[in-house]
Amino acid sequence: MKIVLSLFGAALLLCQTAFAFDPAQIARDALEARAQEFGLRQADLGEVAVSDLYQSRHNGIWHVWMQQHLDGLPVALALANANISRDGQVLSLHSRLSRDAATRTAARTPSLSAIEAIESYARLRRLDRSIAPVPLQRLSDEHILFSPGSIAQDEIPAKLSWLEHNSRLHLVWDIVVQERPGPDWFNAFVDAHSGEILRAVNWTQHASYRVFPDPLESPAQGPDQLVVDPADPDASPLGWNDTGNTQFTDTRGNNVLAQEDTDANNSGGRRPDGGAGLIFDFPVDLSSQQPNEYEDFAITNLFFWNNRVHDIL
Numbered sequence: 001m002k003i004v005l006s007l008f009g010a011a012l013l014l015c016q017t018a019f020a021f022d023p024a025q026i027a028r029d030a031l032e033a034r035a036q037e038f039g040l041r042q043a044d045l046g047e048v049a050v051s052d053l054y055q056s057r058h059n060g061i062w063h064v065w066m067q068q069h070l071d072g073l074p075v076a077l078a079l080a081n082a083n084i085s086r087d088g089q090v091l092s093l094h095s096r097l098s099r100d101a102a103t104r105t106a107a108r109t110p111s112l113s114a115i116e117a118i119e120s121y122a123r124l125r126r127l128d129r130s131i132a133p134v135p136l137q138r139l140s141d142e143h144i145l146f147s148p149g150s151i152a153q154d155e156i157p158a159k160l161s162w163l164e165h166n167s168r169l170h171l172v173w174d175i176v177v178q179e180r181p182g183p184d185w186f187n188a189f190v191d192a193h194s195g196e197i198l199r200a201v202n203w204t205q206h207a208s209y210r211v212f213p214d215p216l217e218s219p220a221q222g223p224d225q226l227v228v229d230p231a232d233p234d235a236s237p238l239g240w241n242d243t244g245n246t247q248f249t250d251t252r253g254n255n256v257l258a259q260e261d262t263d264a265n266n267s268g269g270r271r272p273d274g275g276a277g278l279i280f281d282f283p284v285d286l287s288s289q290q291p292n293e294y295e296d297f298a299i300t301n302l303f304f305w306n307n308r309v310h311d312i313l
Helices: 006-018 023-033 114-124 295-312
Strands: 002-004 047-055 062-070 073-084 090-095 135-140 143-146 156-165 168-178 185-191 197-202 208-211 225-228
Touching: 023 047, 023 062, 023 073, 023 090, 047 073, 073 168, 114 143, 114 156, 114 168, 114 185, 114 197, 156 185, 156 197, 208 295
Parallel strands: 002 047, 073 156
Antiparallel strands: 047 062, 062 073, 073 090, 135 143, 143 156, 156 168, 168 185, 185 197, 208 225
């Protein structure tokens, strides 16, 4: 497995100097050893870049993030994370690396330039295209910073990448557009051959959950509250309702699946839905309602607490 260390060389050198082990190397070795468990082949691993590495001060745990690359391009959203104890033991390892890296069918050379991809995005989003963005900084032919033009409120970065979509890897322009006018701030992936928007993540989207939040240990200790964006950005960088491939509007996500099981068969079951705005605001009155009358609230509370446990641990 070829490893790309890029920007973190200094940090890794510091780790090796101060400690008897290299957290990044331990994480890479663990990923390679458990590749089959994640459905990955050696060819799928390709180049793995350490994209982030830091140590939690309160418990000494090292957190190592690795991103999949292929033919010198990053695979968007394809991340692996290892958490390593202060004595070098792997506590957990998670992978969202693409299993289709070796069988992609898209051409490596884009049919559309970065500016053409941005214009395609603006056309599909029906934005004002009267002033076209122009290049401000060319980091490489595959990573360019554009002016906002009439499309955006801020500069528009565009980076050539791969994206797994419908079980295939597509060549895409990974762009970030803080749209003008309006509050929407999208990270969009535009097919570099067709101009289609394959995926878009709205960074301004907020999720809210009505629950009995921490530090409450029971309803007797305080009232229910509507908690906004409680996901920890390090432990759950995509929030609680996004798996990296699918964004759910009910009580499902990368960490937790919470649903009712009144027939006790551990199968199927209903899940409350927060809609496109991810607003899980279901009323509860424990003084007058029976349990079956506040089921949506109870499942939301279950979803919240299990995600909290995930993020804290």
